[in-house]
Amino acid sequence: MDLTYTEAEEEFRRRLREWLAGTLPGLPPKPSPDDWPARRAYDTAWQRMLYDAGYAGLHWPVDAGGRGATPTQHLIYLEETEKAGAPYVGANFVGLLHAGPTVAAEGTAGQRARWLPPVLRGDEVWCQGFSEPDAGSDLAALRTRAVRDGDAYVISGAKIWTSHAEVADWCELLVRTDPDAPKHRGISWLAMPMDAPGITVRPLRTLAGSTEFAEMFLDEVRVPVRNRVGAENDGWRVTMVTLSFERGTAFVGEVVACRRTLDALADEARRNGRWDDAVLRRRLGRLNAEFRALWRLTQWNVAESERTGGVPGTGGSVFKLRYSGARQELYEAAAEVLGADAFDVDREWVLDRLSSLSYTIAAGTSQIQRNIVAERILGLPKGR
């Protein structure tokens, strides 16, 4: 049980801090959340800066152009950038965290050469076309059809919850190439150029009033067969290799941010007098315990991943289950701290409270997470 960082890790942290301290003050102001092209430009410029400084693709394998950093270095990177208030991965999210690693793991040499460098340099942006209106938790029930026509697939269907679709260059797309196979066996993974004819993107407004997601309608979109990664009908496995590749770092920045929010809530409560409410005060105390534990659990999972060499972990489901609920409780407590101000969307934390409502739903509902924990970790029998 060693919580001290090695000299090499401390050196990594020191250099990163120095670079952040020198770099962040020169960043342009953040763009408006509604201005998608400006957001893309801001996010990709930041990615280019990371690239130039040698931080791009930190956790990618070296032979894919990454830095091959350890999970612990990745944790340090996420912790320090969050603490320093650096920009988020933003529009580069899918490219850096899913599509890129998938291509790195399963793509041909040509595919890797074509798609990976632009992601690392911030030249190209990817979005994700997995979920469908009728296939939410049951992702493998997807119905978007791809029919082979010469050297292309002709694709029709609808996708949903696609972030950054408006400004993406590529979409990692799951399509059904064999409608007669069992549902996990007839799926293929394609890289779809977002300028192909037949793609319609429609913003999807969330209950927080934002349009960070989109629906995407595909009407006989032609995608070259050479854009398929992995074998035909093997797309489920291709995708899961990356989706289940969990080094314990998924929520590092968020947990750091939640702890900072909690401190700020205490400060605000002391300022506005609500600290005198013992029920609220003790509730904040419990949340302190909760997020401290989640931070330690993050370190635990990262260290485990480091030992196992990044074997797919199951601890992630336990973490997500607990964290989703904790984050929602954090923003419920924030509403108590705000009191009458909790109804003013322009007050800090109010939109975060709304966003937090998705945490027990997105990327596997808490109900699905409990099934995974019970069946895959605890070994309880399958059932309903």
Place this chain on the structure above:
Amino acid sequence: MDLTYTEAEEEFRRRLREWLAGTLPGLPPKPSPDDWPARRAYDTAWQRMLYDAGYAGLHWPVDAGGRGATPTQHLIYLEETEKAGAPYVGANFVGLLHAGPTVAAEGTAGQRARWLPPVLRGDEVWCQGFSEPDAGSDLAALRTRAVRDGDAYVISGAKIWTSHAEVADWCELLVRTDPDAPKHRGISWLAMPMDAPGITVRPLRTLAGSTEFAEMFLDEVRVPVRNRVGAENDGWRVTMVTLSFERGTAFVGEVVACRRTLDALADEARRNGRWDDAVLRRRLGRLNAEFRALWRLTQWNVAESERTGGVPGTGGSVFKLRYSGARQELYEAAAEVLGADAFDVDREWVLDRLSSLSYTIAAGTSQIQRNIVAERILGLPKGR
């Protein structure tokens, strides 16, 4: 929405109060909880007093020797006896509340004449042999076998959770008479004399240290065929007629008692200084809302039952689901009020806290209740 009682109802309440005021002071002291024969004697003596005063079988139909009281009168009876601190139904529970009504509804004239009057007079005590070690929530999976041999059934098996078995004269017993039929179809209902050879009763100690329940082992016990109520293999229906006969009065006394406990907890907290703990105080406040609502919901269900003429109600499952949890919360709050005294079994409420742990399990777990509510009331599809 009328919460005022009719003149007849008020008159009923007045006479009952008068009788209780005149009668209770003359009762002997309550026997020790471990002295079963004394408890039987005490409970049956009280039943005899009720009988002599005209309150026995209040809710039984008149043609079964009862008073044919309305659900509202029954509610008043339970409320007033609880408030006056009258003895509980105790050893007469099964006879008065389940076996008796079953015989009244499904028995022959001879069976009614044999079994009903002694129950009303407190002459005979019944126990219930339904649950089995391997058939808990899934009651219909019971395996105790009854094989016809001339004019008798020969019965072997094991029953569990049998209250008052040590002192009962009769047992209402569910047995499997057709092992090949679907599980609900091969069951029969028998009245088993508890002095028959082959019955072994073994006390079952609960986590509260008490022995109010027993296990009952049956080794080739002979029960005359004439003791069967209803047709052979029709015992499931026979039993359910009564089990599902819900007039909303099942928890009247308990809710009255819980509200009194809550008041006493507030008094004790004010005395011992824990009232200054805002978290505890507000928790008690919430419980006040909870039990007030449960009282009103009781009245609502009783009034509904009065309107429908006592048609089997489904509201009982909603009530039990909510009440079980509320009662457990009440005694968790009691432990907070007691503070360091919560670990002393001789302090009031400590054993009640232990007993309350069974509330989400006994008579259908909360999980089963939720299934019932979801499927039978809300109409959600069957499943798991």
Place this chain on the structure above:
Amino acid sequence: MDFQLSDDQRALRSGMRDLLDAVFDRDRLRAAVERGGTLDRALWRELGAAGFFALRLPEEAGGVGLGLPEAVLLFEEAGRALLPGPLVATHLAAGLVKGAAEGEAVVTAVDGDLPVAHLAEADAVLVGAGALVGEPLRAFVAAARPVRSVDPLTPLHRVAGRTAATEACPGALDYEGALLTAAEQLGSAARTTETAVQHAGDRTQFGSPIGSFQAVKHLCADMLARTEPARAAVYAAAVTGDPVEITAAKLLADEAAVRNARDCLQIHGGMGFTWEADVHLHLKRAWLRAAARLGGAAAEELLAAGLGAARPGSGSSAAPGGGAPEAGGGG
């Protein structure tokens, strides 16, 4: 005792539901959302004409002459339908503010330090026992600042210089307002339960309706187990008018409305997170109503203060107590 709806009450309730189906269907609801909750005056007058505001005024004063139980049924329907506007304040102002009873005036109210709803379009504002109209109202509005409301159906203003919270010592009108707000919460809780059950029966995942999975089933069961005790509490409080009982009703109805909306959202999954689904409208409105007119902490303290064997209205008997309650039969 007959603690059930009378035939007249049933008729009143179904009449209100029919009216709202006709004058405030889903298209009008979404239109109201798109215009930020500002009121439809014609609809307001229709409500007035139907007696919604004048319900409890005596007939000789031009009212309908009914009581709190009937009002509670109408407000429950309003809550179900997400009907926007300062319904409670205008109802309470009937007979006090000219035009309120008829739905000619829109009357809002100051409630503790909460932002004030629909202030820009209000013809009067209740402040404590009085009402601001005319020039004082205009000055009051001029000093107020609009805030971007979390609830798309309820425009809000911060008023200059926060009014002290009235919860410390609520008056009769405050309790009536709390009860009617609780009735709206009840209606919302019942509606989100129905919506969740409907969706759970329709939506298929893993080859079955999601309502056949216990996880979803049990969420729905718990929703009903919140709604029904809240209903009994609200109806009973309407009959007795007892302050502690009203406080209990408000607390339980708040909890039912907020938590049922949360569960309904969870059951809807990603679709529940969209602006197009109505569930967020229920949740946001429920948040606002829960803070309004006897909110959580104040309500809990009032209910705690109402406990104790020596306290009036505690529901206790002075009779000597008998041990532990019966544990129910074994078997």
Place this chain on the structure above:
Amino acid sequence: MDFQLSDDQRALRSGMRDLLDAVFDRDRLRAAVERGGTLDRALWRELGAAGFFALRLPEEAGGVGLGLPEAVLLFEEAGRALLPGPLVATHLAAGLVKGAAEGEAVVTAVDGDLPVAHLAEADAVLVGAGALVGEPLRAFVAAARPVRSVDPLTPLHRVAGRTAATEACPGALDYEGALLTAAEQLGSAARTTETAVQHAGDRTQFGSPIGSFQAVKHLCADMLARTEPARAAVYAAAVTGDPVEITAAKLLADEAAVRNARDCLQIHGGMGFTWEADVHLHLKRAWLRAAARLGGAAAEELLAAGLGAARPGSGSSAAPGGGAPEAGGGG
């Protein structure tokens, strides 16, 4: 950073588990229950010989010379096995009270106003920073009154004149005691999780193992989701020794132990309600431990006091903050 058990730590833990399997199997557990939790002195000495009490004494003082992380692993095993006795107090007394380190002496402690465990058989009692032995101890015991303990494994005495609660300003020993108690809670929480999962796989109802029903499955998943964060918190607190971190660990471990025992009982159904099932032993012990050595309210207040950007050890950065955290990918 390598926040995992070292090979030595793993060996230590499995050694302890093997020892307890050998010297405190289920028969001995039930025998301890039947004799009301009074201690087996031979077993106590065996623990002493195994270094349980002397674990953290320096080798030159006859101890094992290990640290809090190793102690936490042993206490976790003790909690799993429901090992009775004032383990924490005797461990803390090693080096302070003669015979404690070797398991020759049984040392209990006064903890706020809680009844004192195993007083009648104690050779010393820790009171604040000191220890009572000999005549003062006998006088102390004579003035105490036995109470019928809710936990069959922990005999309790009320001591005359309640000692003021020490929670207001805990010392280093108090925090160490709290951490070791948290480790016992952690072990209990992990054990009830395993027991529940085992039962859920074995018990058949409605034609299937009950563990195939979501309702049961999800209870088990939540049990693990309580245990694992508590484990990370306890282990980390053992490494850092930080008071706020220890307080957090105690709070989470308490919650995990109590709620997991409750869920385990629920999953066991009626059988869980019997004296013969072990689950009530876990629950009752967890209740006692949760009240002891930094209980709920005091712990929550300490944790609240530890919050705020300006506070030391708050885990915050002084760096400028950047808006809301990333919501994670869509897709």
